[in-house]
Amino acid sequence: MISALLDNRRFRSWGGQVLLLGGFAALLAWLVSNTVANLHARGIRVGLDFLSRPANFPISESVLPYDPSDTFLWAYVAGLGNTLTISILAILLSTVLGLVVGLARRSKHPLTSGVAGVFVTTMRNMPLIVHLLFWYALATIALPAPRQAFNPLPGVFLSLRGFYIPSLQLDTAAVAFLCAMGGVLALFAYFRRRFARTWIGFAIAIVIAVALAAVIRPSFELDTPQMKGFNFTGGLRLSPEFAALMLGLVIYTSAFIGEIIRGGIDAVPLGQWEAGRAIGLSERHTLTKVVIPQALRIIIRPMTSQYLSTVKNTTLALAVGYPELGLVVGTVINQTGQAIESIALLLGIFLTISIAVSLFMNWYNARVALVEAR
């Protein structure tokens, strides 16, 4: 009877699954009971009420306005704001640089492809954290004091106190103007098929821009940093932490993105190029109308995972002391001892970002994917 039961396929598979689930539940229960006992023994109270207390610690730089008298919750939001800012900036800049690197590697020019190849090989084979520490050391030790600041381009000053670059001062009218023009361009992009010629659309856009500018009079002022006393005033100051983080992250990521782009273009069969030429398309049209649309489909998947790992890699910023979410969480744990809640928050936020990005990229992937004949 029992051996007959054991030989039954369905019984075995269901029995096994119940055992597995039970074991997993038992493991979880064991961990939770340990935690409860440990927390009780150490007198730690778990709860989220600390979030509304004042944080009382400074955050050295924040995109969102932050003050030590703000709450812990706002400290987390400020940290998250910094994380998202560096993520987006790093992704944008490294995509641009990566495109240059990838195309340079495909170049027929031996010098260009050689330099790009050496760049990719060296950058990819070193840990990101070494990149960050290297740039941070360079920015905080090797650079001169503000008075003798290194001046590579007009208006750009590199010194121990940070990098100073010219900034664009926009008044509200200018912001409104830029937003309106963005909207107009988006509309034209959406309705581009309606125009017989592209230049008609351009002409209309320019006419609208001139008319709009005449009405609301936007002001764009370039604010360049000036030496005043012991330091610079004006312009935009990038702290050494931010500069090192951006440099390291962008250089490291662009090497990976360059390889993804090169791989995507190389993966388009040679026959596609030849077919494009055979039907009389110019080299440029073969690339833009035949090869790139197909390469994009190949690139999307690896690019998504590269973007996601870039977002996750921003947590390494705590090695150079840039106050992103990870550093804020570490500080809060030191200040309050609320480790479980803080780490759960950190993990929860990163999981949300991961899931959101992959959902978006899946949607985009489904949009551009080839509908294959069945």
Place this chain on the structure above:
Amino acid sequence: MTAIDMNPPIGHIESPGPPRPSRRSLIRLFFGDFAASCLTVLTAALLISMIPAVNWAVFDAVWTTDDPSACREGGACWAYIAAKFRFIIFGVYPPQEQWRPLLVMGLVLAMILASLSPRLWGTRLVYAWVVAVAAMLVLMWGGVFGMTAVSTSNWGGLPVTLLLALLSLGLGFPFAVFLALGRRSVLPVPRLLSVITIELVRGLPLVGLLFVASILLPLLLPAGWSIDKLGRTLAALTVFAAAYLAEVIRGGLQGVPAGQIEAARALGIPSWKAVWHIVLPQALQKVIPPLTNTAIVMVKNTSLVLIVGVFDMLSASRVAATDPAWPSPYVESYVFVAMIYFLICFGISNYARWLESRVQARSYR
């Protein structure tokens, strides 16, 4: 003897030997058309802008000196690396015992050399690795065979980096196999558990996992259990490696034709035996080249342990640079460490390329 006329007779046509590299084609390659000239100028400008860095690293550098103040001016201070070499490589391991970590690194190198040729791959090699890693740990710990005991808080430098990479990959691998099999299972419970575990770990930054291991793990375990910092870090790295390895192994499992398991079923082989003896060996053979990629990622990721205060090679180099006798040579420290990481990772990736070309050559036969 009459002198032999070396000149060819008139009318003799010289055989066309290999074409000599012509100067004109090089010029045409670099300045043939507008685009090529632009690229040449741009790349040359980029290379010229590197000259100060080269001057710093080579021509103005101080290569040998016993006097730290000689490094105050000018270029890189490579003499500092020579002076701190032992510290960066071995960390705070007791100096008179440093032959042990040296032996450990020798063992790692010997085992890697022994595993290079696919001809030697097999269960025996796996056993040899287990024995070798056990020997490495005994050597590091000591306390037996007349070696003084060295606690893990005194381990440091390159051996820690190597051991963390090896152990996280080795310990993560069995878990990864089970996770991959679970994810491909037709049964809902193992599939769901595997998917959740893999996606959870892959969705999190390693720094987050290291936080969990160093701060939360002591809370999750019963009061009496204590795992030292190195062990907790290793646990985080192992979980991380397992999730990433599982995805690679899943790729290999997908590559095994369904006919294999159907054939096994037709022969009356029980399904777990079919998976263990027929599907897994074929899948694992397929994934060895992509696994080297994960190995590179893990070698690079061991450097993150610096964040939770484990004394690996990168931490050692950072601490070495704090010596006030030298003029804060952080940049030199990091360049040196980066070169060691580069040699390891570049070696692995070239090996992977060689393996892949071998696999391709075989499949075309």
